[in-house]
Amino acid sequence: MAKASSKKPRDIAPIDPMPARVDPCLATLVGKPPKGPDWAYEVKWDGYRLAVHIEPGRVRILTRGGYDWTERFPTIADDARRLAVKTAILDGEAVVLNDQGRSDFGMLQRALGRVPSAVEAGAIVFFAFDLLYLDGRDLRRLPLRERRRLLELLVAGREGAVRLSEEVQADGDAFFSVACEHGLEGIIAKHIEKPYRSGRGEWWQKITCKRRDSFVVVGFEPSTVPGHLGRLLLAARRGNELVYVGGCGTGWSHELSRELRNLLESIGTKEPAVSLRRKNAIFVEPALVAEVEYRTWTDDGKLRHASFKGIRERADDATVREPVV
Incomplete structure (x- = not known):
């Protein structure tokens, strides 16, 4: 392979048409970090995947689903x-950092206004x-x-709303261990010799x-506390259908419980999206996706020890987990 020139692409390259949208590269979940000099590591951010399109006279910010x-x-x-x-297209993640400097998906949603909060939209940072x-x-x-070299020339050292997601050259196992010890969601490993x-x-x-x-919210059970949420009813994809995978009854504050209850009541329906009979269930349109942390799956395909982490619109093409039975 010829050695890359130190000149910027704008000085030497022919014009390539700028894509209106690029389907993102997605990471595959694995059990442990890969090893070898061809792998670099980054923090796994807990936010919204975005593409920032800089064009003559305008900037467009597109979600993973193209919205x-x-x-x-x-x-x-x-x-x-x-x-x-x-002109440029930057791939990255929009996040809100908490007081410990960790990305917090719940705070991001509050900043976007889905659930009322004191977190302001100006707190959102895009890590490219x-x-x-x-x-x-x-x-x-x-x-x-x-x-990455060209990206670093463009955004390294910036402290505004657009920043560089730092790449770490380290032992993958050691970096993963440190990430977990510091309460991070995990890490991403990328092969440095591969194209996009x-x-x-x-x-x-x-x-x-x-x-x-991610799991589709298909209903909820009311709390014994009037006006509050007791349990989310969740579904996952099996082929082209949704199947019930259990519920989630923890992970929200007293205030958020009330807000989620109001939100879900606004999309109530008499026709459940899954085959399920529960005495106290209130079914909703399958328009929202819950981010859920859990320990494992039961033998009959239900979530074990599920905890709520956030909610997003299903229209944003969120990946819905297929049940492991």
Whole structure:
């Protein structure tokens, strides 16, 4: 392979059409970090996967499912306009950091206004971890190490709403252990010699400290406390159908319990999305997806020790976990 030039792509490259949207590269869940000099590691952020498109005269912020959420992330859009580029596509994660510097999905949702909170939208930070397009050149064919070099030239050292997701060159097992000790969700391992490939593959791997997945909310059971939530009823995908996988009754505060109850009552339905009969169940339209942390699956395909972590709109093409039976 020829040695990469130190000149910027805008000076040497032919013009490649800028993609209107790029399907994201997705990490495959594995049990332990891969080993070898061709792997680099990053913190696994707990937020919304976004692509920031910088174009002449505008910035677009697209979700993983391709929805335009630019208006929901005004500080990220404003900061992206200040980058020294004409055109670019940055791949990364929008997060809100808590007092310990860890990304907090619940705080992010409050900042976006889905559930009322004192967390402001200005607290949202976009951590960029890949650069897919830059000033007329499609970078997806380049190896990750070269894409990262160009990304670092663009955003390293910034402290605004657009920042660099730091890459760590370390022993994967040691880094994973430290991440878990500090209460992080996990780590991501990436093969530095691979191009950017949309979809899920082995070139990006995720190693989580606890099991955590997305499940469709199909109903709830009221709390014994009037106006509050007792238990979420959850479903997962099996083929083209949804099947009931159990419930979740912990993970929310007293205030959030009331807010979630009001939210779910607003989308109530008499036609359940799954085959389920429960005496006190109130069914809802399958429009929301709950982020749930759990220990394992039971033999009959139900979640064990499930705890609520956040909620998002199903329309954002969230990945819904298939049950393990």
